[in-house]
Amino acid sequence: xxxxxxxxxxxxxxxxxxxxxxxxxxxxxxxxxxxxxxxxxxxxxxxxxxxxxxxxxxxxxxxxxxxxxxxxxx
Numbered sequence: 001x002x003x004x005x006x007x008x009x010x011x012x013x014x015x016x017x018x019x020x021x022x023x024x025x026x027x028x029x030x031x032x033x034x035x036x037x038x039x040x041x042x043x044x045x046x047x048x049x050x051x052x053x054x055x056x057x058x059x060x061x062x063x064x065x066x067x068x069x070x071x072x073x074x
Contacts, residue, residue: 024062030055031064045070 028037028046035050045054047063053069055062 028062028064032066047072 012035025037025039025046029035030048030051030053032039032053033048033050035048037046037055039045039057040047040054043054044057046057046064047054048069049072052071052072053066054065054072055069057063
């Protein structure tokens with residue numbers, strides 16, 4: 001199977017994690033505030049400024065559980 005047939009193989013050796021699809025990011029909202037999320041690629045998190053929470057993105061999958069979120073400082 002070539003990497004063209006399986007595009008995930010291209011990302012297998014990449015040093016940066018894969019990110020959620022841009023369309024998916026437009027659909028996601030914070031489960032606490034129902035407000036918008038912004039992607040912070042440096043920390044691999046989806047940020048909800050309204051709720052003051054940062055949701056982790058692991059292997060390109062957003063973990064949208066409030067108990068998994070990190071509280072933002074400030």
